[in-house]
Amino acid sequence: MLLGAMPDESAAALLLPTAKTRATDFSIAAIMARGAGSPQSCTRPPSVHSTSNDEQIHDDHLSRLSSPGLDDGLEDDDIEVDVEICSDGAPSPRPNKIKMLRESPPISDCGSEAAETDRISPDLVLDRPVSKTKILCNCEELVNIECHLETKDLWDKFHDLGTEMIITKSGRRMFPTLRVSFTGVRPEQRYAVILDIVPVDNKRYRYAYHRSSWLVAGKADPPAPCRLYTHPDSPFTGEQLRKQVVSFEKVKLTNNEMDKHGHIVLNSMHRYQPRIHLVKWKDHTGPVTDLEQEQYRSFIFPETVFTAVTAYQNQLITKLKIDSNPFAKGFRDSSRLTDFDREPMDSLFMEQHFLRNSLRLYGDPLDAENNNSGSLFSAAMMEKARAHIQMWGRAGGNPYNPSELHAMLLSGAPGQYLARSAVPLGIPTQLWSQSGVSWPNPIHGGLPPGLLGPPPPHRPQITPPPPPSSTPSSSSGSPSPTTVNSSSELRLPKALFPSTLHRFSPRMFPTLRVSFTGVRPEQRYAVILDIVPVDNKRYRYAYHRSSWLVAGKADPPAPCRLYTHPDSPFTGEQLRKQVVSFEKVKLTNNEMDKHGHIVLNSMHRYQPRIHLVKWKDHTGPVTDLEQEQYRSFIFPETVFTAVTAYQNQLITKLKIDSNPFAKGFRDSSRLTDFDREPMDSLFMEQHFLRNSLRLYGDPLDAENNNSGSLFSAAMMEKARAHIQMWGRAGGNPYNPSELHAMLLSGAPGQYLARSAVPLGIPTQLWSQSGVSWPNPIHGGLPPGLLGPPPPHRPQITPPPPPSSTPSSSSGSPSPTTVNSSSELRLPKALFPSTLHRFSPYTPSLSRTSTSSISPTSRLTH
DNA sequence: TCTCACACCTTTGAAGTGG
DNA sequence: CCACTTCAAAGGTGTGAGA
Numbered sequence: 046m047l048l049g050a051m052p053d054e055s056a057a058a059l060l061l062p063t064a065k066t067r068a069t070d071f072s073i074a075a076i077m078a079r080g081a082g083s084p085q086s087c088t089r090p091p092s093v094h095s096t097s098n099d100e101q102i103h104d105d106h107l108s109r110l111s112s113p114g115l116d117d118g119l120e121d122d123d124i125e126v127d128v129e130i131c132s133d134g135a136p137s138p139r140p141n142k143i144k145m146l147r148e149s150p151p152i153s154d155c156g157s158e159a160a161e162t163d164r165i166s167p168d169l170v171l172d173r174p175v176s177k178t179k180i181l182c183n184c185e186e187l188v189n190i191e192c193h194l195e196t197k198d199l200w201d202k203f204h205d206l207g208t209e210m211i212i213t214k215s216g217r218r219m220f221p222t223l224r225v226s227f228t229g230v231r232p233e234q235r236y237a238v239i240l241d242i243v244p245v246d247n248k249r250y251r252y253a254y255h256r257s258s259w260l261v262a263g264k265a266d267p268p269a270p271c272r273l274y275t276h277p278d279s280p281f282t283g284e285q286l287r288k289q290v291v292s293f294e295k296v297k298l299t300n301n302e303m304d305k306h307g308h309i310v311l312n313s314m315h316r317y318q319p320r321i322h323l324v325k326w327k328d329h330t331g332p333v334t335d336l337e338q339e340q341y342r343s344f345i346f347p348e349t350v351f352t353a354v355t356a357y358q359n360q361l362i363t364k365l366k367i368d369s370n371p372f373a374k375g376f377r378d379s380s381r382l383t384d385f386d387r388e389p390m391d392s393l394f395m396e397q398h399f400l401r402n403s404l405r406l407y408g409d410p411l412d413a414e415n416n417n418s419g420s421l422f423s424a425a426m427m428e429k430a431r432a433h434i435q436m437w438g439r440a441g442g443n444p445y446n447p448s449e450l451h452a453m454l455l456s457g458a459p460g461q462y463l464a465r466s467a468v469p470l471g472i473p474t475q476l477w478s479q480s481g482v483s484w485p486n487p488i489h490g491g492l493p494p495g496l497l498g499p500p501p502p503h504r505p506q507i508t509p510p511p512p513p514s515s516t517p518s519s520s521s522g523s524p525s526p527t528t529v530n531s532s533s534e535l536r537l538p539k540a541l542f543p544s545t546l547h548r549f550s551p552r553m554f555p556t557l558r559v560s561f562t563g564v565r566p567e568q569r570y571a572v573i574l575d576i577v578p579v580d581n582k583r584y585r586y587a588y589h590r591s592s593w594l595v596a597g598k599a600d601p602p603a604p605c606r607l608y609t610h611p612d613s614p615f616t617g618e619q620l621r622k623q624v625v626s627f628e629k630v631k632l633t634n635n636e637m638d639k640h641g642h643i644v645l646n647s648m649h650r651y652q653p654r655i656h657l658v659k660w661k662d663h664t665g666p667v668t669d670l671e672q673e674q675y676r677s678f679i680f681p682e683t684v685f686t687a688v689t690a691y692q693n694q695l696i697t698k699l700k701i702d703s704n705p706f707a708k709g710f711r712d713s714s715r716l717t718d719f720d721r722e723p724m725d726s727l728f729m730e731q732h733f734l735r736n737s738l739r740l741y742g743d744p745l746d747a748e749n750n751n752s753g754s755l756f757s758a759a760m761m762e763k764a765r766a767h768i769q770m771w772g773r774a775g776g777n778p779y780n781p782s783e784l785h786a787m788l789l790s791g792a793p794g795q796y797l798a799r800s801a802v803p804l805g806i807p808t809q810l811w812s813q814s815g816v817s818w819p820n821p822i823h824g825g826l827p828p829g830l831l832g833p834p835p836p837h838r839p840q841i842t843p844p845p846p847p848s849s850t851p852s853s854s855s856g857s858p859s860p861t862t863v864n865s866s867s868e869l870r871l872p873k874a875l876f877p878s879t880l881h882r883f884s885p886y887t888p889s890l891s892r893t894s895t896s897s898i899s900p901t902s903r904l905t906h
Numbered sequence: 907t908c909t910c911a912c913a914c915c916t917t918t919g920a921a922g923t924g925g
Numbered sequence: 926c927c928a929c930t931t932c933a934a935a936g937g938t939g940t941g942a943g944a
Contacts, residue, residue: 218937313907355908361938372937689916701931717923
């Protein structure tokens with residue numbers, strides 16, 4: 046089944062960092078001044094650049110500025126404000142007054158000077174208030190504007206590991222993407238939103254693999270020309286900015302100084318700080334080339350600091366990128382990282398985390414070389430425990446009580462904390478934090494719940510008003526839609542992925558059509574569909590082999606939704622007479638979908654289920670099956686793999702041949718009669734292969750089972766498959782001698798000939814589509830989940846559809862059924878992963894643990 | 907340390923049919 | 926004109942070999 050993404054809104058409301066201004070030794074003014082110079086001319090190294098006293102002052106700090114991490118130790122001493130407000134400086138392009146409320150102590154206060162140059166603390170620390178937005182402003186009117194980093198959670202995850210950004214000659218996108226939103230803007234005012242990226246310090250770094258940390262490798266290379274990247278949709282009206290997210294997903298980073306594409310030029314192995322500038326738009330002017338000539342306000346998010354690299358240095362970063370960037374899904378397979386490997390990987394994360402935090406706690410990181418020795422073991426363990434406390438939810442993780450820590454260590458508590466995650470302490474550690482387990486956000490562990498903590502666990506999937514079609518689209522250069530939200534307080538979710546507004550979710554084909562017998566005429570029923578994972582695997586399609594292979598563990602499951610047939614409730618009388626068709630149901634890969642479509646993961650296998658629910662008049666839409674009296678029906682032949690593009694050309698062909706909407710593709714230009722013959726053979730071949738494999742082993746393990754020695758047996762299976770396919774009653778058990786006879790007589794060909802009959806929809810389609818997976822019940826499902834595995838479900842034995850009574854058009858005679866009394870707690874996913882589904886393009890939302898997934902959406906057409 | 911070809915995957919827009 | 930298909934091309938990923 047094809048998945049389509051719908052533009053949508055998502056709730057990021059409670060995750061927004063406060064743009065509280067705090068003092069810091071991060072000398073914004075200096076950076077600003079440097080960056081604000083002529084965009085083509087700000088090439089001087091930070092420490093050299095000074096054109097005013099103010100800047101000199103700041104440059105002193107700048108030269109020390111290395112990272113939020115370094116910054117961290119100072120934050121407690123910081124005073125409110127590093128906003129430097131100047132008079133509304135229309136006439137004066139430069140701030141006429143810079144107010145340094147406080148200078149933070151120099152970095153060297155925390156360690157020896159030598160140390161500083163020897164080893165630089167990674168910008169990876171957990172016990173920092175990460176969201177310390179740094180702000181600079183030269184225009185009074187802009188002072189009250191706040192800027193929110195929309196994908197903060199994701200940035201935090203990377204930041205904790207030490208964000209790296211690949212730069213290439215042709216330009217590479219940033220991931221995570223910078224997405225920001227604004228509040229406090231004037232609706233009628235127009236603004237440009239500008240991004241630039243400035244060096245964090247004048248150092249060059251190298252990565253010590255054996256130590257998994259960054260070291261200073263010397264002085265910075267001459268800086269690349271600094272460029273201002275004006276968001277392509279600029280100017281925005283304030284109205285627009287209130288409603289939509291500004292996404293810099295199109296911006297690219299390059300190491301090519303001669304770049305002519307407007308990409309941002311950086312040096313590899315240098316650290317950088319992205320900055321967002323909101324500039325009052327002046328109609329008469331062209332593109333902004335010199336910030337100093339503008340009225341602007343700048344926003345800096347320390348968690349977006351990164352190191353530019355031409356190849357990833359830290360494998361944890363690589364892994365996190367692969368896990369969170371949809372374009373890298375191809376690398377999520379287990380062939381590259383087996384479960385065996387993952388375990389140590391998890392440990393690595395711990396190790397990394399531990400190392401970083403311990404270094405911070407017990408001295409300047411630069412001393413690590415010497416301090417990491419056994420003599421510090423105890424202290425290090427203390428820190429480890431501290432980190433765990435902080436990580437796993439001790440309210441107000443700081444200050445902590447050393448004796449408590451010791452006690453905890455002695456009792457093995459860290460392990461216990463770990464255990465709370467219910468999942469391997471895995472890579473994006475904080476990914477788990479979203480899974481709904483109720484520990485405080487590790488970063489904001491001590492914050493009051495509503496502030497920066499995880500949003501309400503079970504964000505109600507309130508069916509949203511359909512997005513106005515006129516919504517001004519994308520804030521980004523892409524078709525990516527951003528969304529409308531009238532509330533400035535609670536910022537509803539923005540669609541973050543570049544999906545076009547007019548893109549719709551594909552319907553299911555074949556359509557699920559069912560009919561019922563045995564219903565009570567006067568009773569009313571709702572007919573509900575949901576689609577659950579068949580297993581906890583992710584698949585990929587091996588083209589050369591024309592078969593699906595397991596590619597690894599399943600991605601975190603999307604929220605399970607109940608799709609109530611829009612004609613519900615039906616009377617029993619109606620159900621007796623008519624077919625219930627789910628032709629309107631749509632599938633999407635957009636987790637934030639607000640249209641009631643069913644959300645699935647691409648490259649995963651699913652089982653649709655039909656639930657017949659006794660209708661209770663007084664109730665609204667069915668949102669929790671457990672509250673209802675119901676009976677479920679499962680047709681194993683309706684198992685499918687969700688894809689974003691068809692993998693198997695036979696599926697494509699079958700869809701074209703049988704879906705009326707695809708008639709346009711039935712022309713001979715695409716597939717001549719000459720071609721069709723082999724195609725038919727292909728069907729046979731495919732079917733044969735699959736079934737033979739099924740007989741002799743897991744098709745996913747085909748590699749080993751495909752050998753010629755099995756030929757005879759495989760042919761037997763081939764025949765068996767055909768018997769089953771074309772309606773031998775009681776296809777199982779089959780008679781081997783019959784099969785042999787059939788094979789010898791060329792019977793398969795005869796069976797094939799019968800396919801000339803137009804395929805009946807849906808049953809034959811479902812059974813024929815060439816993707817005859819191993820029986821999902823037997824193959825993938827754990828025995829109690831879908832109910833007792835039917836010993837030998839007469840899987841597909843419908844005779845060619847007699848004629849036409851619609852009511853009989855559906856259905857395998859005996860679907861697997863599940864009673865409400867059974868242990869199956871519908872509608873939970875069959876394989877509720879403990880993972881939180883993580884989508885880089887959606888605001889990170891906390892969810893309840895999957896064990897409490899409860900579908901909420903109801904499609905109302 | 908960097909570059910490039912590559913496989914894998916998603917996204918996008920075009921082309922076609924039908925209502 | 927819109928809804929709905931699939932196709933095919935474009936382009937975003939990290940990989941891994943080689944310079």
